[in-house]
Amino acid sequence: MSLTELSQPPTESASSTTGTRPKICILTQYFPPEMGAPQARLSELGERLIDLGWDVEVLTALPNYPTGKVFEEFDPRQPHVHQVGRIRTVRVPLYTAKQGFTKRIRCYFSFVRGAKRYGPKLCQRPDLLFVESPPLFISYAAKYLAKRWKCPFVFNVSDLWPESAIRMGVVKPGLATKMAERLELATYRRATAITGQSDEIIASVRERCPQVQTQVITNGVDPSRFGPEHADDEARQLIGSEPGPIFIFAGLLGLAQGLNQILDLAKSLDASTPGRFVLVGDGPAREDLEKRIERESIDRVKIVPAQPRERIPALLASADVAIISLGMAIPGAVPSKIYEAMASSLPILLIADGEPMRRIEKSSCGLCVVPGDRKTLVAQFIRLANSPPLREQLGANGREAAEKVYNRNLIAKRLDKFLRDLLPVLHC
Incomplete structure (x- = not known):
């Protein structure tokens, strides 16, 4: 103009x-x-x-x-x-x-x-x-x-x-x-x-x-934009073909997200435990996360550059679990990624307390861990990684909440x- x-x-x-x-x-x-x-x-x-x-x-x-x-x-x-x-x-x-x-x-x-x-x-x-x-x-x-x-x-x-x-x-x-x-x-x-x-x-x-x-x-969330049917070859190639299940974080790689907790979790897992992590996004914490992954050889974690908004449904649909993290309790903060995961029929592994935890528990769509509780985080990860039926039930509950509440x-x-x-x- x-x-x-x-x-x-x-x-x-x-x-x-x-x-x-x-x-x-x-x-x-x-x-x-x-x-x-x-x-x-x-x-x-x-x-x-x-x-x-x-x-x-x-x-x-x-x-x-x-x-x-x-x-x-x-x-x-x-x-x-x-x-x-x-x-x-x-x-x-x-x-x-x-x-x-x-x-x-x-x-x-x-x-x-x-x-x-x-x-x-x-x-x-x-x-x-x-x-x-x-x-x-x-x-x-x-x-x-x-x-x-x-x-x-x-x-x-x-x-x-x-x-x-x-x-x-x-x-x-x-x-x-x-x-x-x-x-x-x-x-x-x-x-x-x-x-x-x-x-x-x-x-x-x-x-x-x-x-x-x-x-x-x-x-x-708009439920019509999300769901397993939105997966495609481009998203699968971006995530990678290594054995899963895939725990995906898609969003801002910021300080408030406490993403070092995911790296700590990845490092602590026994070699026989299945599962890997894909972090999709950009932000002020990305460079430090990449350096730590390389320095400590954390091979379960892959960082993918930020993707256009219209590609997020396909990426979520190509994963098995959404992992959503906050580094601390922030009054009133409810990550929007929760609703997109729900609509994608993805079970949620939530590292947060307060209102985000209450919303997940009310919808019965994921497993929750208080930030800093490493022992429980490992246990909840293993539950999700080893139980496809649990993932399916939690994902179905989330989809229902996305359609009827959010x-x-x-x-x-x-x-x-x-x-x-x-x-x-x-x-x-």
Whole structure:
């Protein structure tokens, strides 16, 4: 799209009270073509909201995650407007950074500046602003845009920040985190309503802000995109032909995932025990993992480069077990990989506790181990590796949960009802 086209004033929104389709703007720093759980969740929810009668627009950053470099097809100095699926997407420039706490903070605030500068110029005025957090600092842009557009905003909390950052050791408790906690609380109180991806997140919000309307909107999956029938030769070749069963991890190779636990498990297994591990993805921990595998000759573990999102169903379908790991308890965090494994009829070996464990146990779709419990982890691995009937039963239970509980169509309808129930209040 040319700069001339970009400079054209957007069409003003008609009020939803006139009977036209209500307009929603999703404000998020991360969106496809970037890969990741928030990106996939928001784009798929946006498409479903269109089907449910909304006009959907996204205000986001130039794509740069996880490399920290703006994708080659985008000019890093200019805003860009294009279609992602059926969603009109407005992208703004920002300072990009891959590592370093100070640089990441600068990145977050540069997106805030870009959203405030270009949002009113390039976006249609919405009836409702739906804001994705983290990063928490996006709330500065949310409050500015809501005031500028004279529309309320719904704040979607995918991660309790700064609490999660403190737990992961990214920041230390102090003046900065206290200021962030005040910003968090002020944002919750300012929002018209708050949604969250887990029961723990919403319980935390309700405890501190009981007067604000809240709703659990979990992550989920499109079951039609996953399943054993999606396996193909290309995926099998990528995983390799060595004897299995194959335990697959597909996602961000990050610090929070605690992936050294998988390497520890692989090293501890007796030579007679079947099974191997395939880690698919990229991220800040990948280089260290590769070096350790080579240094310690951990031949049961193979790392495969990150694959396009559309290839993940085939990779999961070509494996036997999904292994999902967190290095520590992070309040409210539920890995989205759980739902994709469920839909793929894959049994799950979960290294985590808290809400992820409760969801797995409630669906009876996997075996769970508390992080750091190496003895139990080995025992649970051996159970799954040696029992095809157990794997089949757990996988079938997971598929049922994906269809009846974590189906994105059902989740979108729940969100649609929650947002529409707000509209009479918003326009009274």
